[in-house]
Amino acid sequence: MTTPEGQGRAVVVEWPEARAANLANWEERVPHHLEAYGLEAFDDPAHLSQVVRTDLEALARYLSGGVAGRTVCHLQCHIGTDTVSLARAGAARVAGLDFSPAALRAAAAFADRLGVDAAWVEGDVLEARAAMDDALGAETRFDVVYTSIGAISWLPDLDRWAAQVAALLEPGGLLYLRDAHPALLALDEDADELVARYPYFGDGRALQWEETATYVGDGVLAHSRTYDWPHPVSEQVNALIGAGLEILGLEEGATLPWRFSARMLERPDGDFEWPGDDATRVPCTLTVVARRPGGAA
Numbered sequence: 132m133t134t135p136e137g138q139g140r141a142v143v144v145e146w147p148e149a150r151a152a153n154l155a156n157w158e159e160r161v162p163h164h165l166e167a168y169g170l171e172a173f174d175d176p177a178h179l180s181q182v183v184r185t186d187l188e189a190l191a192r193y194l195s196g197g198v199a200g201r202t203v204c205h206l207q208c209h210i211g212t213d214t215v216s217l218a219r220a221g222a223a224r225v226a227g228l229d230f231s232p233a234a235l236r237a238a239a240a241f242a243d244r245l246g247v248d249a250a251w252v253e254g255d256v257l258e259a260r261a262a263m264d265d266a267l268g269a270e271t272r273f274d275v276v277y278t279s280i281g282a283i284s285w286l287p288d289l290d291r292w293a294a295q296v297a298a299l300l301e302p303g304g305l306l307y308l309r310d311a312h313p314a315l316l317a318l319d320e321d322a323d324e325l326v327a328r329y330p331y332f333g334d335g336r337a338l339q340w341e342e343t344a345t346y347v348g349d350g351v352l353a354h355s356r357t358y359d360w361p362h363p364v365s366e367q368v369n370a371l372i373g374a375g376l377e378i379l380g381l382e383e384g385a386t387l388p389w390r391f392s393a394r395m396l397e398r399p400d401g402d403f404e405w406p407g408d409d410a411t412r413v414p415c416t417l418t419v420v421a422r423r424p425g426g427a428a
């Protein structure tokens with residue numbers, strides 16, 4: 132996606148204002164994503180999203196049998212394609228949480244059409260424990276908390292996020308986090324070579340964007356302003372450690388499930404990668420697996 136000059140500038144903004152802008156933007160994305168996500172592929176009962184196929188392979192190295200028979204909480208679930216895929220992968224119970232009412236309505240309708248049983252919970256991910264208490268009961272805990280691709284950069288406070296994750300997990304339960312690598316997000320997506328353009332380290336300020344396009348489909352958005360925050364690898368890992376979680380693994384990937392730059396090449400599996408030697412020069416994703424102490428995963 133081409134980014135005009137001056138985009139991604141660091142600004143001071145209070146969380147309620149940033150959240151409201153982001154919510155208006157994501158609410159408006161829903162109908163466009165319903166058209167562009169290829170939902171008809173899910174009419175095949177064996178179909179899983181490419182994101183979840185990749186994540187299940189990675190998760191199996193830490194959790195015998197993957198999500199089969201486990202309870203799973205999907206944070207920032209959007210319209211539910213990955214949540215439904217986790218249910219189809221054998222999860223005993225799935226719950227998707229998102230702050231967008233439009234996305235959750237779409238997710239519920241999508242799951243109902245496919246005959247997939249899932250709970251859909253409206254709430255801020257930074258208050259996820261309270262949202263789950265209200266919707267599913269205060270004793271509800273999960274074997275796996277799952278968050279993947281395009282999630283934590285929307286949050287200003289990873290310490291608070293990690294505390295919510297810890298509070299949602301059963302003793303012995305696992306967090307699975309895969310997202311765009313912060314080194315990738317610092318790059319100029321429009322440059323003809325790998326050049327840093329945006330901050331890698333955060334200083335509390337948000338990056339402000341004005342984009343009328345979404346990352347998939349041809350829709351035009353009226354609510355074009357969004358805010359996100361850079362979170363280096365150290366911040367992500369230390370937030371989880373500070374919440375009392377044990378880091379089991381950290382991996383860096385060379386592919387991405389969306390085209391970050393026009394220079395990226397599409398693979399047969401639908402993911403994207405840098406061309407030539409650039410594929411070995413910068414990571415595309417960061418995966419962190421962490422465990423809440425106690426019990427047995």
